Amino acid sequence: MPLFETCIHDSHVKLGAKMVDFAGWHMPIQYTSIVSEHNSVRERVGIFDVSHMGQIFVSGKESSEFLSYVTTWNISRLSDGDCRYCHILNDEGKIIDDTIVYTFDQENYMLVPNASMISIVYDWLLLKSDSFDVDITNKSNDYFCLAVQGPESLRLLRQFFNLSITPFKLIKSENLIISGTGYTGEKGYEIMGPTSECLSIWKSFIEMGAQPIGLGARDTLRLEKGYLLSGTDFNGNQTPLESGYSWVIDWNHDFIGKDKLEVQKNSRYDTLSGILLEERGVLRPGLPVFFEGKRLSELTSGSLSPILKRGIGLSYVQLPVGSAVKVQIRNKQLKGRVVQTPFL
């Protein structure tokens, strides 16, 4: 199957990016080097093409009731302009995808699912919307999304749009949606709008000094903050409680999967935990984790933190923070420790 391309695909190639297949998309993994791009975002400002992510619009009189039902958050509590990170669960309480719900007003919302989950989320919403007065439209192919992240990002926003933005708030500016969101743990925002406007914004921000950042650094940036990667840290088999994201749940409302979570809440279960390597080495997804000589689990995510210069990873274990574990890399078992995330 041919790979999908974002509206500025050719620009990535011209910039000399190394391109890879990511969730069926031909995407830049790095332009210069992952470490230098990572540091650019932590220290200055970077721009990411995340147009592979989806935009699903929900409108109608019962939109807020519907979205409260299909997500872990009580969306009817959000005010106009609020953005809220939450999870979409299946009937078993397992995470289908994580998403941000954008509140334009009490009858108009947008969800941004992950690239590989767009059609699954869209079909799920349609399936569950029978008894609600809502319209659900998948406009993922018509919209771009650029993330601008880093301590200097807000200066560029003022420079280009003469606007400022608050974390987890959105503003509309002509055709564009600008939101104080991102997935790096830095100050920043995401710009979404019709694909025809993407290239000129992308080029302007690069001219203003934003470093183009590939998916390689996107992964190390999110992992340092302990943020979940769809399909990697959850794959349809984990609940928000297991993923360590109980804060995405508003227990004071009814939602799909709530009954299952209420049962699990009072039981013992593995939770996604940070693993920090105490010896030199790089953690990778799939590496086995040992505790007291017994193989417990595997890493879901793993890399080297460019800032800490230590191996960091995530794994589903039932161990208190501080527990000494070992991670097997090739033929050696290296010392690690269960730590509280974020790593940084």
Added chain:
Amino acid sequence: MSEIPDNLGYTKDHEWVGPKEGKGVKVGITDYAQDALSDVVFVELPSVGDTFQRGEVMAVAESVKAASDIYAPLAGKILAINEKLEESPELVNESPYGSGWMVIIEPSEDLSSLLDAESYKNTLD
């Protein structure tokens, strides 16, 4: 365009071998290989005294994204390792033919299996 010094021997797996100095030859990875790997953040080297057959995995260079095996370019015994790479793996990127060398091997075979610079260059085209 990657740099391929004339005075070194090469393998198709992108290792270089220096001229014989005493009993040993220096070994590292080529400019092409370090560029393909991108940021080297960790190098696992063998121990002094280890012996390898030609083509056996003797070391691993890891970038943020991937781990790459490094093969013994010649059969022989490890005489020395570049301990600086433990603290500063980035030397492999900064100076692949200089301070980024990896090991010194005492070969147990002659160097005739190695490619010269011209032949190595042709494998990259």
